[in-house]
Amino acid sequence: MSTKPNFQTHRYLLQTIDPVHIGTGGMRLGRVDNSIVREPGTRLPKIPGTSLSGAIRHYAAYRYGKRDCAGQAGHCGRPTCPICYTFGSISGEGEQQKSFAGVVSIGDARILLFPVYSMAGPVWVTSPSALEDLSIKGQTVSKDKAKVASGLITHEYLNLGWLMVAKESGHLELDGLSDLPDPVRKRIVLVSDKVFSQVVNSNLEVRTSVSIDPETGAANKGALFTYEAIPRAAFLWMDVVVDDYRRAFPAYDELEGWKKILDDAKASDAGVFDILNRIGGFLRKYAAPVNNKSGDYEKDFGNARVKMLGYIQEEKTQYKAATLRDKRWKNAETDTPADVVTAGLEWAEHLGIGGMGTRGFGRIRMINCHKVG
Structure with a gap:
């Protein structure tokens, strides 16, 4: 079994390569009809962790076959499945429905550079x-001024969109x-924090679209609407907390060990009982000690063993067929739950997240990832 610590935080730096629209749902009165999700306290736009988690799971599942x-x-819910292990599972229906919690918590993506x-x-x-x-501390700036990087040549004042601010020495x-x-x-x-919120909200991308009548293929009368988005080239960050409380992630080399x-x-x-009981859960209902062979225990044990071996072989085949071998991907034989998240996030660079995907919205690129704490 793995001896790695249970709790790890992985911090991802992201860049939008398309405008990103995560709507609040429904139409609203205001600057635009379809507004995006914001932090309640600062009114800064963000990408909710729920939106990221759904897309990341979807793409990771495809990459792992x-x-x-x-x-x-409708998940398989198997202990050998890296997707169900990482994100959790719901399988079965009615009274037979079973659910298991995942081991990752994906936080909101928050704006760093706009x-x-x-x-x-x-x-x-x-x-x-x-x-x-x-965790970049000690940076200060006057209330109504701007401090610029050394590579930016400006005069005494600098405009940020419509807002003109004085340059600090x-x-x-x-x-x-x-x-x-x-x-x-x-x-x-x-x-300053106050000016930052004003600059961001005044420079969001706003587009106008019209609903199309599916029968005529023409625009619906009076169906013009506007929507806003985080623009391309914005940089955001998010934390992913991995709480691997089971310590039994089914990486390829781990599956090989279980099979042996x-x-x-x-x-x-x-x-063997520990593997089947703690990881597979097939013998959880049998509370008797291992050396108590009363009833049909050996038969149940044998059936569980065969079932587990079948799952292991099927998962090994999926690993070999999975689309994980690209120039940035690591060796899938030693994957962790964090690697599953990274696998899904990498495809968001091509397939995107959020709404308006058919209008050229949603793609984000992972710049880097590192452990914190």
């Missing part, structure tokens, strides 16, 4: 609180953002 486990229900047009060209705006949330020096593209790091602008134990298993082998 487990399409039946991609949706919200792209804005200026007279000096495109810049990426951030604030002290946005940086501090990412000195240059912005940031550590901890080395994974950002160099042109971005050289064009970062720091403003089960091949010559006997009902009196405590190690």
Whole structure:
């Protein structure tokens, strides 16, 4: 069994390569008809963890060859399934329905750097609180001024969209953002938390569309609507907490180990009982000690052993057929739940998340991932 610690936090840095629209649902009176999800306290847009989790599970399931486990229900629920193990499962119907919790918690993706047009060209705006949330501390700026990175040549004032701010003396020096593209790091602008919210909400992308009548193929009368989105080239971050309380992730090499134990298993082998009971759960209803062979225990044990071996062989075949071998992917034989999340997130760069996908919305790119804490 794995000896890795139970709790690990993995921090992902993301970049939008399309506008991203995660709607609040329904039409609203205001600047736009279809608004996006925001933080209640700061009014800054975000990508909810629920939206990320659903898309990541779906894409990871396809990459691991487990399409039946991609949706919200109808999962296989097997202890050998990396998707059900990572994200949880709901299988069966009615009184026979079974559910198991997953081992990952995917947090909201929050804005770190927001792209804005200026007279000096495109810049990426951030604030002290946005940086501090990412554990970059000690950055300060005057209330109504902006501090700019050394690579940004400006005059005494700098416009951020429609807002003109005075430039604070000195240059912005940031550590901890080395994974950002160099042109971005050289064009970062720091403003106060109050100004940051105003800049972000004033520079969201807004588009206008019209509903189409499926019968005529023409626009519906009076069906014009507007919607907003986080623009492309925004940088966000999110935390994924892996609580591997089972310590039994079915990586390929782990499946090989289970198979070796089960091949010559006997009902009196405590190690085998532990595998079938704690991992597989097939013998959970038998509370008698292993050496108590009353009733049909050996028959039940044998059936569970055969069933588990069948699951292991099927999963090994799925691993070999899975689309996991690309230039950024690691060796699937030693996967972890965090690797399953990464596998799904990598496909979000091509297939996107959120709404308006047919209108060119939704793609996000993973810049990097590292453990924190």
